[in-house]
Amino acid sequence: xAGKQDYQGKMTKTVAALESEYSTIRAGRxxxxxxxxxxxxYYGTLTPINQIAAVSITEARxxxxxPWDVSQIRAIEKAILTSDLDVNPQNDGKVLRIAFPPLxxxxxxxxxxxxxxxxxxxxxAIRSIRRDAIESLKEQKKSxxxxxxxxxxxxxKVQDSTDRFCxxxxxIASKKEKEIMEI
Numbered sequence: 001x002a003g004k005q006d007y008q009g010k011m012t013k014t015v016a017a018l019e020s021e022y023s024t025i026r027a028g029r030x031x032x033x034x035x036x037x038x039x040x041x042y043y044g045t046l047t048p049i050n051q052i053a054a055v056s057i058t059e060a061r062x063x064x065x066x067p068w069d070v071s072q073i074r075a076i077e078k079a080i081l082t083s084d085l086d087v088n089p090q091n092d093g094k095v096l097r098i099a100f101p102p103l104x105x106x107x108x109x110x111x112x113x114x115x116x117x118x119x120x121x122x123x124x125a126i127r128s129i130r131r132d133a134i135e136s137l138k139e140q141k142k143s144x145x146x147x148x149x150x151x152x153x154x155x156x157k158v159q160d161s162t163d164r165f166c167x168x169x170x171x172i173a174s175k176k177e178k179e180i181m182e183i
Contacts, residue, residue, distance in 0.1 A: 007130070053076060063097070073091060118173070123166050
């Protein structure tokens, strides 16, 4: 049964991508990962903030960004302002400070919808991987590499993996929803 690790590896990567996506969703407290998608024009190259500055949490709702090249502070500020983070960095000439206001109930509900959408997208990706794996198994059956019984066993294993990964996605999404709805 060639390809078992292949489809499970793809499913694992899908879950990891979902977790990475969730780390960029603001849940009412400061988290340097929310800046991961913000790119700064650094001498003509779009560069992640964490590659040109030290990003640290100073308090539960405050981030500090200290550029290694102070001349880039305006570029970093501009990138944050034009992003969809909905925050205003305070610039003192050497350091940017970002204070995250508490989330409103309405904003929390929007974020929960986003979390559910990402989870559903991840489950669709998992099911697509399942479909590809089963098609591959059927091809192996046609070419004589697998018997009918081997095919049925392999299909069951693929389905079991799919169910396990979908359940894991639901758990991750539920945890993120609780984190967002915490006051």
